[in-house]
Every structure is written in structure tokens, then in C-alpha cells.
Amino acid sequence: MSLDAAKPAILFPGQGAQTPGMGTWLCAEYPIANELFDEAADVLGYDLKSLCADGPAEKLNETVHSQPALFVVGVAAARVHDDLNPELAKKIVAAAGLSLGEYTAVCYAGGVSFADGLKLVQKRGEAMQACADATDSGMASVLGLDLEKLTSVCEECRSGDEILQPANLLCPGNIAVSGHRSALERLEPAASAAGAMKVVPLSVAGAFHTPIMDGAVEQLTRALEEVELSDTRIPVYSNVDAKPHTSADEIRQLLARQVVNPVRWDDSINAMLGDGVDGFLEAGTGRVLRGTIKRIARKTPTDGFGDQP
Numbered sequence: 048m049s050l051d052a053a054k055p056a057i058l059f060p061g062q063g064a065q066t067p068g069m070g071t072w073l074c075a076e077y078p079i080a081n082e083l084f085d086e087a088a089d090v091l092g093y094d095l096k097s098l099c100a101d102g103p104a105e106k107l108n109e110t111v112h113s114q115p116a117l118f119v120v121g122v123a124a125a126r127v128h129d130d131l132n133p134e135l136a137k138k139i140v141a142a143a144g145l146s147l148g149e150y151t152a153v154c155y156a157g158g159v160s161f162a163d164g165l166k167l168v169q170k171r172g173e174a175m176q177a178c179a180d181a182t183d184s185g186m187a188s189v190l191g192l193d194l195e196k197l198t199s200v201c202e203e204c205r206s207g208d209e210i211l212q213p214a215n216l217l218c219p220g221n222i223a224v225s226g227h228r229s230a231l232e233r234l235e236p237a238a239s240a241a242g243a244m245k246v247v248p249l250s251v252a253g254a255f256h257t258p259i260m261d262g263a264v265e266q267l268t269r270a271l272e273e274v275e276l277s278d279t280r281i282p283v284y285s286n287v288d289a290k291p292h293t294s295a296d297e298i299r300q301l302l303a304r305q306v307v308n309p310v311r312w313d314d315s316i317n318a319m320l321g322d323g324v325d326g327f328l329e330a331g332t333g334r335v336l337r338g339t340i341k342r343i344a345r346k347t348p349t350d351g352f353g354d355q356p
Contacts (some may be wrong), residue, residue: 050350051325056141056284056319057146057155059121061310063249065113067102072121072355073127080123083161087119087328088164095119110252114147114172115165121151121331123191124353126351128330141291141324143284143315145336146215146255147171149305155330156279159299163274166289167302170270174263175306179253181262186209187235191220191244197267200241201226204233214256215310218342220244225254260306268303289314291322316343329345329354 073080074096084096098107099116106112108187121144129136144152147168152275154164156209190198201211211226211234224234235246253259276299282291285301289311292298316339329336329351337349 049214050135050326050328051348053138054140054323054325055135055138055328056143056324057125057139057152057328057330058142058335058336059125059144059155060117060329060331060333060336061145061148061152062110062113062251062255064331064335065107065116066332067100067104067107069099069116069332070096070123070353071100073113073120073123073353074206076122077127077130079126079130083119083123083126084338086162087115087165090162091115091169108250110176110279111169111172114168115145117331118151118154118168120353121148122154122164124332125151125155125330128352129252130291132292135328137204139281139328140288141282141319141322142279143282143319145312146286146305146310149283149286151331153276153279153298156281156283157277158279158283158295159274159276164242167274171267171306174266175260177250178260182253182259184226184254184259185231186214186223186225186249186255188215188217188221188223188247188249189234189238189243190247192222192238192241193219194222197222197224197238198242200234200237201230204230204237205228208260210257210258212220213309216313217310218313218316218339220288221342222340223249225257226259227254255306256309258307263306264303266314267303267306271299280290284319285308285313286312289318291318303351312339313343316340320344320347326350
């Protein structure tokens with residue numbers, strides 16, 4: 048595995064990338080991965096390694112489980128990768144993560160310890176699950192519409208006090224929307240009529256990155272105040288403002304706001320490219336983030352580490 052880049056950035060996936068079997072080969076071949084899963088079991092109070100390895104998928108897909116699972120596998124993949132590729136690891140100049148993945152990025156960049164990062168992710172998952180349980184809501188990915196047209200479609204689908212809005216601005220032609228289930232049920236015909244190629248429901252519990260998650264902000268803010276955050280050794284590009292941050296205080300505030308703000312992934316990638324990043328490594332499970340890079344900057348080299356080779 049080799050990424051031909053002088054100034055690479057490392058990326059971490061978010062919820063939806065989880066799949067039974069994730070992390071299994073890392074644990075089979077690399078002691079550090081096993082050690083991290085053992086530590087995770089102590090923090091979480093259950094056997095995350097078995098859940099990742101064997102599922103069932105329904106349990107792994109629950110927000111309270113998928114978020115810790117993605118965090119642990121992402122950290123494990125990055126640490127194994129850096130041990131195997133020390134010269135490339137020294138070149139990494141920035142980090143970012145999609146939604147939940149931003150916590151993994153902050154941990155990788157030295158902003159929070161593995162144990163404290165996992166505690167935060169566990170509390171984040173619990174708080175978001177509680178908001179999702181309180182309101183019948185969800186998310187769907189819309190392919191083939193630009194932001195302006197999709198925003199108009201969302202307005203058309205809303206009724207009364209319903210929320211439906213762009214939530215994950217992934218890449219050109221791929222934007223996830225989030226909101227009340229009743230409004231989402233009107234989305235497919237309206238989006239198709241507006242020229243969308245496809246509407247794909249997402250495997251998440253609720254309307255993340257909208258005001259439906261307001262109840263999680265107070266809990267997250269309190270949890271973030273209770274853990275020690277440090278300034279990071281490399282900048283982490285925030286989902287909220289698509290800007291690089293190294294200050295612990297700034298990162299603390301942005302992570303608390305992240306669950307109710309749209310994820311500006313497209314803008315973050317373009318900002319990194321503008322700042323000189325010339326390649327991307329996706330660490331963890333899946334290939335979703337590499338797919339977005341191909342839509343944003345097709346000629347930029349990408350690679351991944353974490354899935355079975």
C-alpha cells in the first residue's frame with residue numbers, strides 16, 4: 048500500500064460505514080488493534096470486538112454501538128498504518144472525519160486520548176439515540192441534484208413545523224438530507240421530479256445534523272467539559288466551518304455544535320486542497336470518503352487502510 052503524496056491528509060469515515068466483520072483482520076494480525084479493543088471493552092462495558100466481528104448487523108447499526116465501533120476501528124487502522132508506513136505517516140499534514148469521524152480525527156491528531164475520545168463518542172451516541180427515539184426521523188442520500196435545487200425540494204416536502212434540510216454536503220451530486228420521517232416520505236417523488244437520479248435511505252437512527260438533535264448539544268457540551276482536550280499536532284478541519292483548527296478550546300466548541308450543523312465535507316476537502324494537501328488516506332472501514340474525493344478532485348491520489356487487503 049502506497050500513497051504518492053508529499054502532503055497527505057488522513058480521513059475517517061462516519062456512521063453508515065459500519066459493517067459486520069469490521070476490524071477483524073486487524074485484530075488477527077496486529078497486537079495493537081487487540082489492545083485497543085480490550086481497552087474499549089473496559090471503557091464501554093461490553094465486548095465491542097465480538098459485536099464488530101459477528102454482528103448482528105441490526106445491533107451494530109444502532110447509534111449507540113456503531114459510533115464507538117467506527118471510532119475504535121478508525122484509531123486501530125490509523126495506528127497500524129503508521130507503524131507499517133512510518134515515512135508516509137511523518138508526511139501527514141492534516142486530518143478530518145465525516146461527522147462521527149471527526150472525533151477519530153481529533154484523537155489521531157493528539158487532541159484527546161483514546162479512552163477519553165471513546166467515552167465522548169459513547170455519550171454522543173447515547174445522546175443522539177435519545178433524540179432519535181423522541182422524534183420519528185431519519186436521513187436519505189440524494190444523488191444528482193445541486194444544493195440549491197435540493198434545498199428547494201426540501202422546502203416543498205415540508206409541512207407545518209416539519210424539518211427537512213440538507214445535512215451532509217458530501218460532494219457534487221451527493222447530498223444527504225435529514226428530517227422528520229413524514230417529510231422524508233415525500234422526498235423521493237419530489238426529488239425525482241426535480242431531476243434526481245436516486246434517493247437512498249441511510250442506516251441511521253434519526254435526523255442527524257438538524258435541530259432535531261438540539262437535545263444532544265447540552266449533554267455533549269457537558270461531556271466535552273469533563274474530558275481533557277489538548278491542542279492538536281496537526282490541524283483538524285471542522286465539519287461545522289470547513290476550517291483548520293488546532294486549538295483545544297475551538298475544537299471543544301465545534302464538536303458540541305457539530306450534531307446540529309450541516310456537515311460541510313465538500314468545503315473541507317476543497318479547503319485542504321487549497322492549503323496544499325495533495326493526497327488522501329482513508330483510515331477505517333469502507334470506501335465512501337475516497338468516493339467523495341473522486342467527485343471533488345478526480346486526479347488527487349487516494350488510498351485506504353482498514354478493510355481486509
